[in-house]
Amino acid sequence: MLAAIYRVCVVDGIWIAFNGQDGVKVLNNGTRNTIRGKSIANNQLAFDLNNDGVTPNDALDVDTGANDLTNFPTIQTVTSSGGITNVVGTISAASNTSYSLDFYSNSELDSTQHGEGRTCVGSTNVTTDGSGNAAYDVNFATSLPSFEFVNGTATSSSASTSEFSLPARVNVTEPNIELLDTYLINGAGDRANPVLGEEVDVRVEFRTEQLAVDAEYVIRVTVDGVELDSEPLMWGARLAYGTWFYEVER
Numbered sequence: 001m002l003a004a005i006y007r008v009c010v011v012d013g014i015w016i017a018f019n020g021q022d023g024v025k026v027l028n029n030g031t032r033n034t035i036r037g038k039s040i041a042n043n044q045l046a047f048d049l050n051n052d053g054v055t056p057n058d059a060l061d062v063d064t065g066a067n068d069l070t071n072f073p074t075i076q077t078v079t080s081s082g083g084i085t086n087v088v089g090t091i092s093a094a095s096n097t098s099y100s101l102d103f104y105s106n107s108e109l110d111s112t113q114h115g116e117g118r119t120c121v122g123s124t125n126v127t128t129d130g131s132g133n134a135a136y137d138v139n140f141a142t143s144l145p146s147f148e149f150v151n152g153t154a155t156s157s158s159a160s161t162s163e164f165s166l167p168a169r170v171n172v173t174e175p176n177i178e179l180l181d182t183y184l185i186n187g188a189g190d191r192a193n194p195v196l197g198e199e200v201d202v203r204v205e206f207r208t209e210q211l212a213v214d215a216e217y218v219i220r221v222t223v224d225g226v227e228l229d230s231e232p233l234m235w236g237a238r239l240a241y242g243t244w245f246y247e248v249e250r
Helices: none
Strands: 015-017 024-026 039-041 047-049 073-080 083-091 098-106 119-127 133-140 151-156 177-185 201-208 221-223 226-229 243-248
Touching: 015 098, 073 151, 083 098, 083 119, 098 133, 119 133
Parallel strands: 015 039, 024 047
Antiparallel strands: 073 083, 083 133, 098 119, 098 151, 177 201, 201 243, 221 226
């Protein structure tokens, strides 16, 4: 884990916003395209490698393509108080490689839920180990409001910048979730064996500990690595704690 440091973004004053399509695209096999210190907001996908939507991370970052399809970091928690913002997370990418990580704040997410890069929060450097892993725990001399979204990018030592990561919310602790059951339901809302060619819904039942009253949580359901719905529909009554039911329409 890195010792806490303070470092501000180097912002170049370029504003990329209000595009009907993606904010920045890197096409074909172009590499060493560095996208850092921009203000990117109100686009579709903020930064798209290969022009094919969000590219998931892969083990040891061995895939090839635009900007080497550099893996983005994972942000675990963001806390802000007393003029200091702390960002904790990891990156899993190429082994024994140095990366510059840039973090950005956003008041809302784009349709991909990965967010964009409206305001740069700060930057830090990490070097992965032989397994391709590195952790960071860094402080920045800035204040962010609670529930703001913070995401990040990684720029490799060869100057290729990743897409934006999924965000973490400021001063929001993820709930401890105990998965109780998942099952398919038919059109009548009953559990049933699906019929080939018939549309079915997925229902997820889980239990949580006490949650903050004003916190918001997103439940993502995936089947074979494919997300069914980025904004699940709450089917049952929400309790401060206890059992929740979510139904995902497919």
